[in-house]
Amino acid sequence: MAQSSGTQAHTHTETQTHTHTETHTETQTHPLSTYLWIWGWLFVLSTMSYMVDIFQLQGLLRWSLILIFMMLKAGLIVAIFMHVKWERLALTFVILAPPIFVLVFTALMVAESDYTHATREVFLP
Amino acid sequence: MTASNETLNGSGLKTFVADWSSDQRSFKNVPWAKAMMWIFLVSDTFIFGCFLIGYMTVRMSTIEPWPNASEVFALEIAGHHLPLILIAIMTFILISSSGTMAMAVMSGYKKDRKTTTILLLITAAFGASFVGMQAFEWTKLISEGVRPWGNPFGAPQFGSVFFMVTGFHGAHVTIGVIAILNIARKVWKGDYDTGKKGFFTSQPGRYETVEVLGLYWHFVDLVWVFIFALFYLW
Numbered sequence: 560m561a562q563s564s565g566t567q568a569h570t571h572t573e574t575q576t577h578t579h580t581e582t583h584t585e586t587q588t589h590p591l592s593t594y595l596w597i598w599g600w601l602f603v604l605s606t607m608s609y610m611v612d613i614f615q616l617q618g619l620l621r622w623s624l625i626l627i628f629m630m631l632k633a634g635l636i637v638a639i640f641m642h643v644k645w646e647r648l649a650l651t652f653v654i655l656a657p658p659i660f661v662l663v664f665t666a667l668m669v670a671e672s673d674y675t676h677a678t679r680e681v682f683l684p
Numbered sequence: 685m686t687a688s689n690e691t692l693n694g695s696g697l698k699t700f701v702a703d704w705s706s707d708q709r710s711f712k713n714v715p716w717a718k719a720m721m722w723i724f725l726v727s728d729t730f731i732f733g734c735f736l737i738g739y740m741t742v743r744m745s746t747i748e749p750w751p752n753a754s755e756v757f758a759l760e761i762a763g764h765h766l767p768l769i770l771i772a773i774m775t776f777i778l779i780s781s782s783g784t785m786a787m788a789v790m791s792g793y794k795k796d797r798k799t800t801t802i803l804l805l806i807t808a809a810f811g812a813s814f815v816g817m818q819a820f821e822w823t824k825l826i827s828e829g830v831r832p833w834g835n836p837f838g839a840p841q842f843g844s845v846f847f848m849v850t851g852f853h854g855a856h857v858t859i860g861v862i863a864i865l866n867i868a869r870k871v872w873k874g875d876y877d878t879g880k881k882g883f884f885t886s887q888p889g890r891y892e893t894v895e896v897l898g899l900y901w902h903f904v905d906l907v908w909v910f911i912f913a914l915f916y917l918w
Contacts, residue, residue, distance in 0.1 A: 598783035609772045629913035640786045640902045649703035661733035668741045675745035
């Protein structure tokens with residue numbers, strides 16, 4: 560009886576240790592080629608966004624190209640270099656959901672600065 | 685037990701719900717320091733987000749013409765007029781430093797002490813040269829008469845936005861360089877192999893620290909991506 564409970568306790572500890580290591584050993588190891596590829600892409604995308612200025616593209620084309628290259632670069636850095644692609648969903652949402660409010664704030668301030676601009680056009684000489 | 689193991693090792697929306705509805709910690713399999721760094725970075729995102737929104741607001745609402753960044757940041761090199769050249773070089777340097785940092789994190793997890801130290805030192809050197817170029821850029825603009833309250837090129841808000849946004853970013857880079865040098869020293873000494881306790885945290889040293897440091901450094905690079913696009917190119 561004592562022996563059996565002893566074995567049971569032992570098994571229990573083993574399970575605990577097992578779970579313990581499971582929750583701690585998730586390290587981010589990825590092959591070197593992954594990082595080199597992303598590095599290369601970031602170089603290409605940066606060169607392309609610099610080209611937008613060199614060729615003096617203007618108007619909607621300029622703005623959309625700048626934003627596209629910016630979002631692609633940001634996405635690569637966050638997903639691969641910062642390992643968010645491989646993180647648990649619970650953490651990923653904490654990282655990616657709050658910045659949505661920055662976009663809401665941006666929309667509010669676009670309306671506000673349009674109003675300020677219109678007021679200045681009317682009341683400043 | 686079986687059910688909890690399933691959600692612990694699984695992936696997808698089920699784990700998200702299970703993690704957030706559990707009575708224990710929410711960030712399973714995530715080291716404490718990494719979760720804390722991410723929460724700091726999210727808060728820092730809001731700080732830089734507010735700066736860039738402020739920049740957008742003053743640029744959209746001013747009735748004076750906004751200075752042409754392409755010309756303001758142009759340089760004469762060997763008789764050639766190169767628009768925005770210094771900023772482009774700074775961008776490539778910061779991206780390269782992110783690459784070496786990612787590789788340092790990788791070698792850290794392989795417990796390759798020497799390679800990790802060398803890669804961290806290269807990253808720090810890139811970062812320091814970035815700050816050096818920024819100091820050069822500030823000096824040039826200040827000598828041309830750019831001030832936080834006005835400048836010879838157009839809308840006075842240009843100066844205040846420039847000094848505040850690049851200043852805060854430069855401060856982040858500087859702090860990053862100091863942190864990298866400190867962590868490189870610890871890697872070289874072997875603190876993360878022996879698990880020596882940290883001076884401030886009293887936590888045993890682990891190679892995860894290099895990844896957490898990497899997160900900060902990549903974030904600094906990330907912020908520059910937005911500043912480069914929205915302030916210098918727009």
